[in-house]
Amino acid sequence: MGARDRPRRPAHSRLLHSLRQLLRHRALVQSLVARELKARYRGSTLGLLWSFINPLLLLSIYTFVFTTVMPGARSAGIEAGGVPFSLFLFCGLLPWTWFSASLLESSNSLIAGGNLIRKVLFPAEVLPIVSVFAGLVHFCLGLPILAAFFVYYRVPVPLTDLAWFPLIVLEQLLLTLGFALMVSALTVHFRDLRDLLTNGLTLAFFLTPIIYPLSQAPAWARPFLNLNPFTTLAVSYQEVLAIPGPFLGWPRLLIFAVVSVVVFVAGYFVFDRLRDTLAEEV
């Protein structure tokens, strides 16, 4: 019965209650994600193929810029390691697209779904969560293309390293959900956040080792880059998938698991605190 049963209780037990409610709504989330994908490509000739073409086009643009227009910017270090630049780029770009698109979309999700929140008794957190999961589906659709690249460049993927891959995805999912919940609820009150977010994400993109390897950044800058939560994820993707040799970053990845859980809970907490005001403010 959703929000109506929610009595005034201490914050942590209220949070647990809301989380349990959310589990009950997983079928709704699932249907809404499916609807999102269906509706997005409705009427376009290529349909779902766009989910494959979009990352491919994006990748081609970056590859073109960094190998043809300004080849100096390309890392000699990666080439020396035997990893083609476009492959390295793809490993960071694909998860980043998921992250940034989800946040941008969820920042607008409550305002776009304002009619629902104002007029229907409806668990509002479903809306940003759907944005994140729709992003996850696109991310997964991009994986076969990534695999095709590995085949094309004949780069072997160490299967033992690949075992870490699901954990990285899970951590990214929690991190993105946390940020998405926070951003969506706050945007309702502070609409300026949408524009700040757009610019903030552009900045974060360049502060994340995606178009350059972390090792190439100047030594003084690396501690700062490491503060960026997405750095750990990007580096892990690159090391697990593209960079040869055993995955050495696993302790850091495990520590980051804690961070992602904390971000998720914090995001949900913020959302839960602002929940009651949403119907009035949206």
Add this chain to the structure above:
Amino acid sequence: MNAIEVRDVRKTYRRYGRRKSFGTLKSAILTGRVARDLKADDAFEALKGVSFDVPTGKTLGIVGRNGSGKSTMLKLIAGIGRPTSGDVKVHGRVSALIELGAGFHPEISGRDNVFINGMMLGLSKREVASRFDEIVAFAELEEFIDEPVKTYSSGMYMRLGFSVAINVDPDVLLVDEVLAVGDEAFTHKCLDKFADFRRRGRTVLLVTHSLDMVTRFCDEALWLDHGLVRAQGDPRRVVDAYLLDVAAAENRALHRNPAVSVASTTEQPEDMMKAVEGRWGSREAEIASVEFVRSDGVAAHVFESGEPLAIRIGVRAHHPLNDFVFGVALFSAEGVCCYGTNTDIEGAEPHEFTGEAEVGFVIDSLCLVAGTYTVDVAVHRRNGVPYDYHRSLYTIRVTSRVNETGIVRPPHRWTFSGGIRISGL
């Protein structure tokens, strides 16, 4: 056992200026009360302490003017938003017909939308599947259910929304002015569905401006006025009290701008029949005041059809006159002249008119159907040249217990003989 319990509920909406400072972001998050922490420029109390119960299985109608807090109350009961203070308790599953098809996505098919909408309203996927055929049949959309919703007409859209919401099969159904969703036949189906609901002992809360619905369907009525309960009880009595109050308010409103204050000393128009509103004449004689008086001698602007109406016209002649005619005419809101007469038409012979005087025009039984009427009052020469002509400067409202059509309500009665048995007339 009460299905709905509302205890001293207050709801304050705050309006604040455009400046929303980021300095309050932290405290906003920590307290979870963004709206309250920002400095409110203006507070609007939609509900000022409302308490009532709805026993399980009863139908309650909420009436009240626009802005009286009806919809706010309904939203709080639906769980959309929380009261600023006080308690709202609802037992059982609630479904609110507030905005139909609120969650529909235009690009996808009616079928997919039914599933998603049903799940948004709290059904499981399996429950929607088992009711799917019934939902589509009720909405009469079997042929179109696989078309994208954006191709639907607004009537089809609303019918589907209504059908999903009603088939959630709630214990408590909240309805906000949504019965105007389809043609006559569909409205009847909706009413049948409500009746069915009541038979099965479900609770219904109805917010409507159709007082007829309230007296016909509700076990009890609640009258909200400016966020407070003015009356609760038998629907007929509450509705009557409400109507009386509305009439009194209209009276005050019509009285507050007495048209005489319109000092529009316009020229006499070329074509008298085309003149819409105004005042003209030589002013050798003047109409100083016009009052409409009920049978009890009280000046009013709202009259019951069939009751007496007296028009009291205060006049003044600036010099003695022996050529004068007093006239009165009533026009419907559409501008149709319902009745017009003057002393000359009726064969009166004027002798003398000096100084201040009063003219009375008494109608023993106001034979007009309910509606708004404007009144012309004039004093002029026998050849028609006006001293003072007031065109449509006065407005009265006629109310009636029954809603007949037309303009005139002649005194009448029905008679029956033979094998006809009728009561209530």
